[in-house]
Amino acid sequence: MAGTDPIHQFNIIKYFTFATVGGDGTPGSGVELAFTNSALFMALVLALVSGYLILSTQGRGLVPGRLQLVSEMFYEFIANTVRSSAGTEGMRFFPFVFTLFAFLLVGNLFGIVPYFFTITSHVIIAAALALLVMAIVIVYGFMRNGFGFFKLFVPSGIPAPILVIVVPIEILSFISRPLSLSLRLFGNMLAGHIVLKVFAGFVVMLSGAGFLGIIGAILPLGMTIALTALELLVAALQAFVFTILTCVYLNDAIHPGH
Amino acid sequence: MGRAFRFAAEFVAAIIAGGLIGYGIDWLAGTTPWAMIVLLLLGFAAGVLNVMRAAAEMNSDVADSATTGSVPDDDDED
Numbered sequence: 001m002a003g004t005d006p007i008h009q010f011n012i013i014k015y016f017t018f019a020t021v022g023g024d025g026t027p028g029s030g031v032e033l034a035f036t037n038s039a040l041f042m043a044l045v046l047a048l049v050s051g052y053l054i055l056s057t058q059g060r061g062l063v064p065g066r067l068q069l070v071s072e073m074f075y076e077f078i079a080n081t082v083r084s085s086a087g088t089e090g091m092r093f094f095p096f097v098f099t100l101f102a103f104l105l106v107g108n109l110f111g112i113v114p115y116f117f118t119i120t121s122h123v124i125i126a127a128a129l130a131l132l133v134m135a136i137v138i139v140y141g142f143m144r145n146g147f148g149f150f151k152l153f154v155p156s157g158i159p160a161p162i163l164v165i166v167v168p169i170e171i172l173s174f175i176s177r178p179l180s181l182s183l184r185l186f187g188n189m190l191a192g193h194i195v196l197k198v199f200a201g202f203v204v205m206l207s208g209a210g211f212l213g214i215i216g217a218i219l220p221l222g223m224t225i226a227l228t229a230l231e232l233l234v235a236a237l238q239a240f241v242f243t244i245l246t247c248v249y250l251n252d253a254i255h256p257g258h
Numbered sequence: 259m260g261r262a263f264r265f266a267a268e269f270v271a272a273i274i275a276g277g278l279i280g281y282g283i284d285w286l287a288g289t290t291p292w293a294m295i296v297l298l299l300l301g302f303a304a305g306v307l308n309v310m311r312a313a314a315e316m317n318s319d320v321a322d323s324a325t326t327g328s329v330p331d332d333d334d335e336d
Contacts, residue, residue, distance in 0.1 A: 165303075172276050172297070172304035173311075180271030180308070184263065241264065248315070 006197035010121055010190070013037045038125070041117045045110060049102045074102070078243070085247040086254060093250050096136065100129065101243040104185070108235030111189060112228065120238075121189040126182035133246050134178045141253035152256035181245055188238045192231045199224045261316065268308035276301020 014034040022030040056067035064072055078098045082090050104120060111118030119125050141149040153170040154163065202220035206213040280297030284290045 168300050169303045169307060172272055172279070172301050173307050175279070176268075176272035176275040176301070176304060176308065179275050180267040183271055184267040187267070188263065 006194045006201065009118070009193060009197060012122075015040065037117045038119055038122060041110060041119050042107070042125075045103060045106045045119070049106050074098075081244055082247050085244060086251040089254050090247060090250055093136075093247075097243060097246055097250075100133075100246060101239055104129075104239035104242055105236060108189060108239050109232070111193060112231055112235060118189055118193055120185055121193055123182060123186040126186040127178070129185075129242070130178040130182040133181065133249060137249050137253040140250075141256060144254065145256055149253070149256050152252055177245075177249060181242065185238050185242055188234050192227075192234050196224065196227050196231060199227060264312060265309050268312050269305040272305035272308050273298065273301040276304065 014032075014036050016035050018033045018035065020030045020032050052067075053071055056065075056071045059065060059068060061068060075098070078101055079091070079094060082094055082097055086093070107119045107125075110116050111121065138149075141152070145151075153167050153174065155166065155170070158166055199220045203217045203224065206217035206220065209216075276297040276299075277294060280294030280301075283293035283297070287293065
């Protein structure tokens with residue numbers, strides 16, 4: 001049943017190995033740095049996004065063509081998101097937020113294409129991106145506010161005895177952010193693709209059971225089509241949610257103390 | 259569905275973070291299981307706080323779009 005195994009699609013395949021870090025030379029020791037299918041699709045996403053943006057902005061027409069219009073809409077959309085949740089000052093993070101959104105959106109949508117690897121369905125990708133966001137929030141927060149950044153953990157107008165309880169809660173709430181950010185993205189992509197594969201597997205199994213089976217296979221086939229549409233929505237929505245939460249957290253770094 | 263999943267993720271993440279940090283403190287200080295119990299409860303509180311914040315944020319987003327209407331933003335000065 002290798003053809004209908006719903007987890008098989010998440011396998012990491014090593015194409016070739018660059019180098020081995022550490023270990024004692026024997027096979028299987030140390031950390032292998034390999035070019036995997038995940039790395040291949042990350043490179044493809046980057047190539048597609050940057051290629052498209054470079055190509056579509058070549059003309060720089062005052063009246064944009066169709067390709068340029070899409071790029072401009074993309075820009076306007078992210079710029080408005082950043083401005084509305086992190087203020088005008090948040091625009092200095094625009095390149096980062098735009099890159100993040102483009103990478104996640106195209107990476108998620110790539111996952112819908114059959115035989116394509118879904119890079120965001122691995123928690124390490126989502127966690128690395130979430131930790132990058134939190135690192136930027138912490139570093140920029142301290143750079144801009146110094147120790148005033150700690151005001152983030154001390155809500156104003158609360159009597160001192162209650163602060164003993166509130167401050168640890170606020171700190172935990174802050175620590176849980178990268179966790180919820182990465183778990184949500186990875187969970188949605190993983191669960192969606194497994195459900196899609198399971199229903200598609202029903203079609204294969206039923207159609208193997210003769211004429212009646214083929215008639216019955218119409219039901220899961222319809223479900224698969226509906227789920228594909230839903231997955232398209234989820235892919236775009238999760239990329240957007242990740243982006244808007246990044247903006248909200250960046251806003252905390254710019255203006256700590258609620 | 260996205261909204262419900264967001265609340266769930268915010269809530270669960272805080273509890274997991276609390277539990278893991280508590281377990282780590284216990285492991286370092288050898289005070290099993292006290293730090294984990296305390297931090298799990300704090301994580302629970304932090305989860306409720308997260309959900310309240312997320313809900314407030316969403317409500318303000320809805321209010322914003324309701325007051326400004328569906329007119330597209332046309333500021334292109336920068």
